[in-house]
Amino acid sequence: MSATIFSNDSRVIFNDQAYLELNNLLADHRYSKLFLLVDQNTHQHCLSSFLGKLDKEHEFEIIEIPAGEAHKQIETCSQVWAAISELGGDRKSLLINLGGGVVTDLGGFVAATYMRGIEFINIPTSLLAMVDASVGGKTGVDLGPLKNQVGVFTEPLMVLVDVEYLKTLPPNELRSGLAEMLKHGLICDKNYWEQLSEMDKLDPSALQDLIYRSVEIKNQVIKQDPKESGLRKILNFGHTLGHAIESYFLEQPDKTTLLHGEAIAIGMIMESYLSVHLTGLSQEKLEQIKDVFSNYYPSQEISSEELESIIELMRFDKKNNNGKVNFALLKDIAKPIWDINADNELIHRALEYYKK
CATH class of the missing domain: 3.40.50.1970 (Rossmann fold)
Structure with missing residues (x-):
């Protein structure tokens, strides 16, 4: 392409x-x-x-x-x-x-x-x-x-x-990019999500058409909402928690710095859990999402105490308004919804689900 x-x-x-x-x-x-x-x-x-x-x-x-x-x-x-x-x-x-x-x-x-x-x-x-x-x-x-x-x-x-x-690129850098491609499938294109989910390996020479499709998906969203006042917020699925996790790992000398996609993968698993409890995503779809990300990304150790610091960092997320943390979540695969609030107790339960 x-x-x-x-x-x-x-x-x-x-x-x-x-x-x-x-x-x-x-x-x-x-x-x-x-x-x-x-x-x-x-x-x-x-x-x-x-x-x-x-x-x-x-x-x-x-x-x-x-x-x-x-x-x-x-x-x-x-x-x-x-x-x-x-x-x-x-x-x-x-x-x-x-x-x-x-x-x-x-x-x-x-x-x-x-x-x-x-x-x-x-x-x-x-x-x-x-x-x-x-x-x-x-x-x-x-x-x-x-x-x-x-x-x-x-x-x-x-x-x-x-x-x-x-x-x-080394393999971990390719996986970091794949996380955003998987996100594009989850928020906009079920067939694309399934296609990426079933890949055996990340081969750069086979990625051209997939990259084109990702750019196409993101562009379709952005053309409708250039300044992120509404629909474009769906591109932040996994990023409210993911960015805070990335920032936390970046500033902790005893933590291995996470690549963007590695942090966003954790965010997407946890925000999919929130989606089950807040926006109607099925438990079956949640398990599928977790399985796909677990196949590509090694689990990271995050304690409940560390999550408190991560939640504190979410206060600085640019999508917030009036002091409320806003999430983009899923009603189903390729059916996103935005400006959803979640309480801290549910976020802690999402971490426990991720760690299981």
Whole structure:
């Protein structure tokens, strides 16, 4: 599948067509400066491949940031803003973000705010970034351990999806992206959920059509609700608990840092349990969901005391209003509902179910 997906003011272009469009853009636009943002990993594993796809040698100023969620902070933005400024960046500059979700989220925010906005292009290199950060125009950084607390909605000029980059990823990074794909099935497409549930293994070369479908699903939701005032909240299924779990593990020195998808997988199991008790999801569907996620993701140890700290972190969730924590839950597979409240006792029972 290689058809372009049009997303509000942006477009997602796949594989060889993506480089054709990029080469045409660079030839037609006389950008004053070309900046290329990478992290340590994409500098090593993806940069030479990317540069080799360009028609001619363009003069890029390469800016490298440290890899990992811990560096998705305003301090890193300050360093990138300073680098662009020192290298002569102006409003006619272009920033290309080559990396996973940290690079594309942070790079998009840097571009949106440098001199009140310069054009940027995202080239996601992780499965998570391809299926999650590729559409929607969300940019931003974390505030300490709190996920994506600072940011703006700004669309990239285009997003280039090249599945060849997936071959550079370790298995846990592929599984992290799969969690968002499974979520897309659970909230929107029962057949897609079942297709992903029955996969024997995660083979990058077999993922192209599945990635396309995930981007398509997310785009259909976002086009109806660009600023997350209603329907778009369904994309947060698993994220209210999942983000808080991810933040908690990130700030605990004795805990192994969880990848985004690993934390969201826990969130989806627990929020499916809430769905049984609050929105009518069947026990049978809950067991199926738990079985699928348990096949892909190892269980994590979370105590009741730790859950209290996680619940406290949920207070900072951006979907809350009037002090109430709002969940997106399931009435059934592909039948989501949003703005549902759950009390702490039920959340503790959801943890016990997860740990069983």
